Amino acid sequence: MSGKPKLHYFNGRGRMEQIRWLLAAAGVEFEESFLEKKDDLTKLQKDGSLLFQQVPMVEIDGMKMVQTRAIANYIATKYNLYGKDLKERALIDMYVEGIFDLNELFMNYEIQPADKKEQHFANMMDKATNRYFPAFEKVLKDHGQDFLVGNQLSRADVQLLDIILMAEEFKPGILAKFPLLQSFKTRICNIPTIKKFLQPGSQRKPPTPEEDIPKVMEIFF
Amino acid sequence: MSGKPKLHYFNGRGRMEPIRWLLAAAGVEFEESFVEKKDDLTKLQKDGSLLFQQVPMVEIDGMKMVQSRAIANYIATKYNLYGKDLKERALIDMYVEGMFDLNEQLMSYNFQPADKKEQHFANVVDKATNRYFPVFEKVLKDHGQDFLVGNQLSRADVHLLDTILMAEEFKPDILAKFPLLQSFKARISNIPTIKKYLQPGSQRKPPIRPEEVPKVIAIFY
Numbered sequence: 001m002s003g004k005p006k007l008h009y010f011n012g013r014g015r016m017e018q019i020r021w022l023l024a025a026a027g028v029e030f031e032e033s034f035l036e037k038k039d040d041l042t043k044l045q046k047d048g049s050l051l052f053q054q055v056p057m058v059e060i061d062g063m064k065m066v067q068t069r070a071i072a073n074y075i076a077t078k079y080n081l082y083g084k085d086l087k088e089r090a091l092i093d094m095y096v097e098g099i100f101d102l103n104e105l106f107m108n109y110e111i112q113p114a115d116k117k118e119q120h121f122a123n124m125m126d127k128a129t130n131r132y133f134p135a136f137e138k139v140l141k142d143h144g145q146d147f148l149v150g151n152q153l154s155r156a157d158v159q160l161l162d163i164i165l166m167a168e169e170f171k172p173g174i175l176a177k178f179p180l181l182q183s184f185k186t187r188i189c190n191i192p193t194i195k196k197f198l199q200p201g202s203q204r205k206p207p208t209p210e211e212d213i214p215k216v217m218e219i220f221f
Numbered sequence: 222m223s224g225k226p227k228l229h230y231f232n233g234r235g236r237m238e239p240i241r242w243l244l245a246a247a248g249v250e251f252e253e254s255f256v257e258k259k260d261d262l263t264k265l266q267k268d269g270s271l272l273f274q275q276v277p278m279v280e281i282d283g284m285k286m287v288q289s290r291a292i293a294n295y296i297a298t299k300y301n302l303y304g305k306d307l308k309e310r311a312l313i314d315m316y317v318e319g320m321f322d323l324n325e326q327l328m329s330y331n332f333q334p335a336d337k338k339e340q341h342f343a344n345v346v347d348k349a350t351n352r353y354f355p356v357f358e359k360v361l362k363d364h365g366q367d368f369l370v371g372n373q374l375s376r377a378d379v380h381l382l383d384t385i386l387m388a389e390e391f392k393p394d395i396l397a398k399f400p401l402l403q404s405f406k407a408r409i410s411n412i413p414t415i416k417k418y419l420q421p422g423s424q425r426k427p428p429i430r431p432e433e434v435p436k437v438i439a440i441f442y
Contacts, residue, residue, distance in 0.1 A: 052319045052352055063311060069290070070314035077307055086298055090284060093291035098273045135272055 005030040005060040005075075008044060010216055012208040014107065015068045016056045018100075018159055020204065022072060024197035025158045026079035032203065038219050069100075076155040088150045095136070095148055095156040099163050102132045106166050110213055125174070128167050133178050136160055140180040146187060153191065161188045169207060226251040226296075227280040229265060231437055234426045235328065236289040237277045239321075239380055241425065243293055245418035246379045247300035253424065259440050290321075297376040309371045316357070316369055316377045320384045323353045327387050331429050332438070346395065349388050354399050357381060361401040367408060374412065382409045390428055 005023060009016040011034040023030050035041050035055065045053045051066045058065045061078075065071045076082040083089045105124040112120045139148055148156040164185050167174045175182050189198060197204050208216060226244060230237040232255040244251050256262050256276060266274045272287045279286045282299075286292045297303040304310045326345045333341045360369055369377040385406050388395045396403050410419060418425050429437065 051315060051356055052322070061308075063308075065311060065315060067315050067318035070311060070318050073314050074307065074311045077310070086295065087282075087284075089298070090286060090291060090295045093294050094272060094286060094288050097288035097291050101273070131273055 004028075005058055007032045008035065008049075008057040008059075009055050010035045010219055011205065012212075012216060013205045014056075014208075014216075017205060018103070018162060019056065019058065019068065019071050019075065021158050021162050021197070022075045022079070022081060022155055024203070025153070025155075025191070025193050026075070026081060027193045028075075028079065030203070035219055041219055072155070081153065081155040081158065083150050083154055084152075088154075091149045092154050092156045095139070096159050098132055098135065099156075099159045102128060102163055103166070106163075106170070109170075110208060110210070111217065121170070125171055128174060129177070132163075133167075133175070133181060136184075137178045137180050140184060146184075153188075157184075157188050158194070161185060161194070166207075225249075228253045229256065229270075229278040229280075230276050231256045231440055232426070233429050233433070233437065235277075235429075235437075238426060239324075239383060240277065240279065240289060240292050240296065242379050242383050242418070243296045243300070243302060243376055245423070245425070246374070246376075246412070246414050247296070247302060248414045249296075249300065251424070256440055262440055293376070302374065302376040302379065304371050304375055305373075309375075312370045313375050313377045316360070317380050319353055319356065320377075320380045323349060324384055324387070327384070327391065330391075331431060331434055342391070346392055349391075349395060350398070353384075354388075354396070354402060357405075358399045358401050361405060367405075374409075378405075378409050379415070382406060382415065387428070 005028065007016060007019065007030055009032070011032075020030070035044075041055065044050050044055070044057065049064050050057055051064070054066060056066065056068055056071060058071050060071075060074070065074060073082070083092050102124070105120075105127060109117065109120050109124060136148065145151045147153055148160065161184075164175065164181060175185070188194060196202060226249065228237060228240065228251055230253070232253075241251070256265070262276065265271050265276070265278065270285050271278055272285070275287060277287065277289050277292060279292045281292075281295070286295060294303070304313050323345075326341075326348060330338065330341055330345060357369065366372045368374055369381065382405075385396065385402060396406065409415060417423060
């Protein structure tokens with residue numbers, strides 16, 4: 001028993017990636033246990049490890065935490081990435097929930113049936129460039145600071161960087177109209193813990209290749 | 222300007238109802254501005270009131286807060302319904318996120334196409350009785366206390382009561398196998414602020430009627 005948080009999920013991004021990002025940004029080492037087939041999930045369900053029979057699950061500080069947001073909230077608070085007061089937390093929560101919504105669109109793209117993929121892609125790109133990125137560009141423009149909230153690194157910055165990089169995987173020039181997001185991206189990428197997470201060999205996960213999607217679906221459905 | 226929080230949403234439960242419950246439980250009076258047609262939403266979008274062009278939006282403490290979880294987190298913290306420390310908050314978050322997952326299923330029933338309703342109904346009842354309610358029954362059984370977390374009223378209790386009552390609208394005897402949830406329901410319903418909210422004439426919203434669904438869809442889509 002190492003005392004390090006232990007993450008239980010499949011070997012891919014999904015709902016666990018934002019948790020990996022937060023731990024990495026905070027400089028916290030963590031272990032991972034990968035679900036590779038349905039039996040792995042069934043075993044966890046049967047031994048009572050999963051409050052609602054689902055992963056993500058993270059063993060941390062004597063708890064078996066489930067529910068992505070609950071886990072992310074705990075880690076962000078524990079490692080001081082959640083603002084310094086209630087008002088900062090309100091802003092962080094608003095921004096992070098918007099990012100979460102965009103992330104859902106990105107995650108759902110992979111599992112769309114072939115005849116719906118094109119429309120889904122168009123919709124998610126439209127939301128990214130017309131709804132979400134303009135909001136964050138404006139936040140940075142209005143206060144002129146380096147970080148989204150409270151002039152210090154918070155989970156909002158970490159999660160925004162994550163979603164920017166994912167969006168660029170879908171459409172490389174997607175930040176073309178957002179100069180402040182471009183410099184934000186560079187700046188946050190250069191934070192030492194985050195720079196380390198972005199290097200090959202880290203625990204950051206690649207996008208799930210299309211051919212692996214059926215295997216992943218089988219674990220969960 | 223009354224200084225009271227002002228809620229912007231359509232005149233129904235949806236994603237605003239958990240927020241109404243929290244304010245009511247905390248004994249906080251609030252005003253409501255109902256979005257009744259698409260123009261009402263467009264107007265709010267055009268005047269820059271909606272960070273991500275969406276409602277719910279709540280004017281509170283000089284902010285125009287959006288994203289239902291961000292709003293609920295703020296209200297719960299401000300009115301002391303979020304536990305007394307990080308560990309209690311972790312439990313509350315896990316429980317509440319499970320309830321929100323079930324609520325999504327309950328709420329989306331009315332928006333299902335006719336040929337999918339029966340299966341959706343069966344799935345909702347199955348999840349409620351086999352995944353979610355057993356967990357909360359066990360929580361109450363294990364600690365033997367009146368409230369879910371920390372021996373005092375928290376948002377977890379408020380949201381659970383809301384979920385229970387909605388589930389009973391689906392299937393009146395849905396708590397048949399959960400004696401502790403039955404007594405929990407009676408106990409929490411009797412808390413004065415909540416008892417008041419449960420009375421006719423309060424700002425609690427009724428379930429959406431099938432004939433209203435097209436009108437609501439027209440506002441948002």
